[in-house]
Amino acid sequence: MPVDAPLYPVNLVVAGRRCLVVGGGRVAAQKATELVACGAEVHVVAPSISPELAALDGVVAHERPYRSGEVADYRLAVTATDDPAVNRQVFLEGEAAGVWVNSADDPANCAFTLPARVRQGPLLVTFSTGGHSPALATWLRRRFSEEIGPEYLALMGLLADERSRLQREGVPTEGLDWQGALDSGMLDLVREGHLAEAKERLQACLSSSSD
16 A cells, blocks of 8 residues: 655665675665675575675675574664565564664555665765556656756756865855756856866856856
C-alpha cells in the first residue's frame, strides 16, 4: 500500500557506516551498488547470492539465511527478498532496535522510501510519489536525466567556488541575489563553454545585490 502521510525529505550520510542488504538477487544487487557508491560498509545476507553481487567491491557477502535480531547491528537496512515473512521480520526487528529499514516495493514494511533520482556528482535531484505511482517517479527521472546534464555540475562548481571565496573574505553570502544570477542566463553560457563569462556575470549580479 502507498504512503499517504507526508514524507520528510532527508539525505543520509552512510559513508563508513554498516548497512545491511537482505537478499541476493538483481534488486538486492542494485541496492547494494547504490550503498557502496555512497561509501557504506555493506553486508549482504541471503541463502543464495548471485556471483555478481558477491564479487561487488565493497560488499561483505554472508551466504546464509537472515538471523533473528541481526538487523540491530546496522545503521540502515534494505530488504529485497521474495519472502514476505523475512521482509516483515527484518522490518519489525529494525523498528524495535531503532534501525531504519526499507523493503523494496513494499511500503508497509518501510521506515523510509527510496525516491527515483538523477545524480551528477554531488548534485542530486529526487522524485517520489510516496508509493502511489512508482512508474511516474521513474518517468520523471528519465525525463529529467536528459535535462540535467554535466553543465549543471559545472554551474554548481562556479557557484560553490564563488561562495567559498566570499566566505574566505568575510563577506556574508546570505541575502545576495543568487537566484537573480541563476536567472541571468548563466546556464546557457556554461552550455556554450563560456565559463569565464558566466563567472563574471555571477560576480556582477552578486555585487549589485550587495550594494
